[in-house]
Amino acid sequence: MGLEQFKNRNVGTQNYKMLDLGETPKSGWCQFKQVVKRTFKGELIVGLWVTFREMINALFRGQMHTVKYPFEKLPISPRYRAIHDMLRLLESGHYRCIGCGLCEKICISNCITMDTRYDENQRKEVSEYTINFGRCIFCGYCAEVCPELAIVHGPRYENASEQRASFSLFEDMLTPIDKLNLQQEYDGFGAVSPNADDNIKPTPLAY
Amino acid sequence: METTLVENLPQVTWVGSLIKAVLILAVISAIAGFGTFIERKVLAFMQRRLGPMHVGPYGLLQLIADGIKLFTKEDIVPQNANKLIFMVAPAITAATAFVALSAVPVFPDFTIPEFIPLLGGIFVPSIASDLNIGILFVLGMMAAGLYGPLLAGMSQANKWGIIGAARTAIQFLSYEVVTGLSILAPIMLVGSLSFVDFNNAQSGGIGSWLIWQQPVAFVLFLIAGFAETNRTPFDLLEHEAEVVSGYATEYSGMRWGMFFIGEYANMITISIIAAIVFLGGYSEGGLGWLTIILKVGFFFFLMLWVRAAWPHVRPDQLMWLCWKVLMPIAVINVVITGIVMMV
Numbered sequence: 001m002g003l004e005q006f007k008n009r010n011v012g013t014q015n016y017k018m019l020d021l022g023e024t025p026k027s028g029w030c031q032f033k034q035v036v037k038r039t040f041k042g043e044l045i046v047g048l049w050v051t052f053r054e055m056i057n058a059l060f061r062g063q064m065h066t067v068k069y070p071f072e073k074l075p076i077s078p079r080y081r082a083i084h085d086m087l088r089l090l091e092s093g094h095y096r097c098i099g100c101g102l103c104e105k106i107c108i109s110n111c112i113t114m115d116t117r118y119d120e121n122q123r124k125e126v127s128e129y130t131i132n133f134g135r136c137i138f139c140g141y142c143a144e145v146c147p148e149l150a151i152v153h154g155p156r157y158e159n160a161s162e163q164r165a166s167f168s169l170f171e172d173m174l175t176p177i178d179k180l181n182l183q184q185e186y187d188g189f190g191a192v193s194p195n196a197d198d199n200i201k202p203t204p205l206a207y
Numbered sequence: 208m209e210t211t212l213v214e215n216l217p218q219v220t221w222v223g224s225l226i227k228a229v230l231i232l233a234v235i236s237a238i239a240g241f242g243t244f245i246e247r248k249v250l251a252f253m254q255r256r257l258g259p260m261h262v263g264p265y266g267l268l269q270l271i272a273d274g275i276k277l278f279t280k281e282d283i284v285p286q287n288a289n290k291l292i293f294m295v296a297p298a299i300t301a302a303t304a305f306v307a308l309s310a311v312p313v314f315p316d317f318t319i320p321e322f323i324p325l326l327g328g329i330f331v332p333s334i335a336s337d338l339n340i341g342i343l344f345v346l347g348m349m350a351a352g353l354y355g356p357l358l359a360g361m362s363q364a365n366k367w368g369i370i371g372a373a374r375t376a377i378q379f380l381s382y383e384v385v386t387g388l389s390i391l392a393p394i395m396l397v398g399s400l401s402f403v404d405f406n407n408a409q410s411g412g413i414g415s416w417l418i419w420q421q422p423v424a425f426v427l428f429l430i431a432g433f434a435e436t437n438r439t440p441f442d443l444l445e446h447e448a449e450v451v452s453g454y455a456t457e458y459s460g461m462r463w464g465m466f467f468i469g470e471y472a473n474m475i476t477i478s479i480i481a482a483i484v485f486l487g488g489y490s491e492g493g494l495g496w497l498t499i500i501l502k503v504g505f506f507f508f509l510m511l512w513v514r515a516a517w518p519h520v521r522p523d524q525l526m527w528l529c530w531k532v533l534m535p536i537a538v539i540n541v542v543i544t545g546i547v548m549m550v
Contacts, residue, residue, distance in 0.1 A: 035532070044517065051253040051516040058255040066257040 076155055078187035081138045084131060085154035085186070086174040093177055096150035099124040103142035103151055111135040112142060129170035133159065144189035152186035223331045226319075230331070231308050239471035240270045246511050253515035280460035287364035288457065296362060297462040300355030300469035307348035308472060310334060310341045311479050312402055312489065340400045345480060346386060349435055349473060353379040355466065356444060360454035371453025374444040374522055381529040382434035382441075388537035389427035392544040393417050393484050406488035418485040423540045425485045427533055429509075432477040434525070437470060439514040443522055478506035 025031040057063040067074055076082075088095050099116035115128035143152045154173075175183045185191065193199070244259065244266070251258030259266030284290055312334045319329045338344050353375065360372025394400060396417065397408045409415045418425045434441040444453040455466055482488065482502035489499035520528065 047516040048512060051512065054255055055249075055252040058252050063255060064257060065255045068257075068260070 076157065079189070080155060080157070081140045081143075081153040081188065082157040083133070083154055083159050084142070084173050085152050086129075086170060087150055087152060087183060087186075088175050088177070088180055090180065090183070093180055095126070095174055096148045097126050097129070098148055098150070099126050100147065102145045102147065106141045106145045108139060108141060109135045109137050126170060131168045131173070133168050140189040143186065146190055149186065149190065149192075152190070153188055154186075220329065223329050224336060226329065227331050227334075228309065231313055232305055235305065235308060235313070235472055235475060236468055238475065239468045240274065242471045242474065242507065243273070243467070244270050245507070246514075249508065249511040250515050253512070277461050277464040282460045282462060283457070285364055285457050289362040289364075292358050292362035293457075294462070296355050296359035297458065297465035297469075299358065300352055301465040301472070303348050303352035303355065304469040304472035304476065307345045307352075307476050309336055310338050310344045310348075310402075311476060312406075312483070313479070334402070338401070341402045342390065342394065342400045342405075342480070342484070345476065346383075346390070349476065350379065350383050352469065352473065355469065356454040359458070359466070363454075363457040365456050367451040367456045368454055370450045371444045371456070374450070375454060377522065378434055378437075378441060378444060378525060381526060382431045385427055385431040385529055385533045385537055386435060388534065388541060389424045389431060390480075390484060391537075392421050392424045392541050395541070395544055395548060396420060402483050402488070405484050409487040413487065416485065416487040421485070421540070421544070423536060425481075427537050427540070428481060428485070430528075430533060432481060433510065433513065434529075436473045436477055436510070438474070438510050440517045440520050441525060443519060443525060446519060474507060474510055475503065478503040478510075481506050 025034050058065075086095060086097060099114070101114060101116070104112045104114050111132040111134075113128065113130050113132070114126060116124050117127050119125045138153070140153060146152075151173075247269075248258040248266070259269040262268045262272045284293055319331065334341070356375040357372050360368040360370075360375065393405070397405055399405070399408075405417075409417060433439075437444055443449070446453065450456075455463055458466065479499075482499055482505075486502045487498075489496060
């Protein structure tokens with residue numbers, strides 16, 4: 001699809017589809033004929049039938065639209081961006097975050113705050129990690145930029161709470177160690193694409 | 208033609224009439240309240256929703272919750288309103304609706320069993336007062352119900368209210384004419400104004416129903432009945448989008464609830480009249496009471512169905528429809544009926 005239709009600012013020449021409005025009656029006799037035609041055409045009955053059909057569909061064919069929300073929920077997309085999750089490495093159970101600080105840097109609403117230090121093995125560990133959910137706009141940049149797939153967006157969209165701090169600590173977002181086997185990989189921004197293997201090319205030796 | 212069967216029945220005492228009146232008031236109020244539940248459910252199903260679901264099984268007790276809300280809500284009288292008329296107007300609507308029901312056969316007659324103290328052996332008639340001009344009385348009472356919305360709208364010092372009242376006046380005045388003229392043709396055929404006579408005249412099975420002889424009058428009466436009960440497509444006196452709530456704008460709590468009950472009682476009355484005058488009434492063997500309930504239920508459902516399906520009309524369209532289309536057709540229908548009867 002080209003961009004022509006967006007570049008054309010002359011609205012009068014665009015391709016509009018006109019509705020068939022019929023003819024406006026000119027004389028009194030034409031008006032009378034229109035009234036009689038509309039009276040016996042049965043359009044009102046058609047309207048009645050449409051609503052009745054919808055009732056039959058809803059009651060007997062399982063096409064009721066209502067979702068009784070707190071009791072049943074619609075499935076959400078795997079790319080849905082709700083409260084963040086911090087994932088763990090599946091093998092060791094250690095958290096994946098390497099403390100690189102990219103998420104803090106890219107966060108456009110400045111809501112991620114982190115502090116890191118070297119532990120006794122001279123490995124970087126995260127000492128402080130909070131997300132201010134009063135400011136987070138759930139843009140998904142942090143998940144996209146994370147090189148380790150450590151910070152991702154989870155499916156927790158019911159984020160009403162008594163205080164904003166309720167789920168903002170690193171420990172709150174981290175997968176509990178006893179539920180490590182239930183940890184789901186994230187398919188959204190920053191995740192490995194499904195055809196990642198095909199995209200890997202051999203390293204060119206010509207360099 | 209046999210006029211009535213009253214001679215065969217026990218004597219109707221004033222106690223029996225009183226019991227019947229109380230019975231009508233209690234049962235029709237409850238049915239009217241239940242009608243709101245049915246209306247919400249049917250409208251919801253037609254829009255593929257569930258409707259009220261949480262109070263009781265399938266939302267059946269929603270009626271009680273609404274009743275508690277209506278009864279306990281603060282009764283607000285606006286500052287500049289004419290307070291007496293403002294407070295009396297809802298009672299006019301509710302009272303005329305129930306007075307109209309007093310001349311309509313509502314439930315089958317029965318005799319209170321002997322073992323009940325004080326009231327044992329009293330015969331309770333099917334009509335609270337079996338007037339020989341039943342139809343005229345009912346239509347007149349429903350027309351008098353016009354004063355409820357009219358006075359309510361004019362007394363409440365609110366622009367929406369007064370527009371709603373003006374619309375009420377034009378609508379009721381217009382459609383009284385069509386109601387009267389359309390039902391005149393069946394009255395000519397039967398030769399009586401009594402509901403009992405109508406019922407007896409159509410006792411010969413489905414083939415003897417007056418709808419086959421008077422289909423035009425039936426359609427006209429239905430249209431006019433919709434207008435008289437303020438139902439869609441003619442509910443322009445309380446169009447939310449145009450006049451907020453019309454004559455009921457300033458009302459709250461039980462006074463508003465009385466308008467509501469009056470409207471639903473009128474719906475039931477119109478349904479009963481249509482069922483008795485055009486669809487054969489209640490005497491078809493032993494199951495007459497069941498058939499009349501089914502017929503009335505059908506007309507009630509039709510009102511809800513139409514509300515889900517059809518859009519409103521404008522006030523000028525309403526007047527045009529009434530005076531330029533329906534009334535001439537009604538007059539022609541009466542004339543043709545007269546000619547056919549004479550020939």
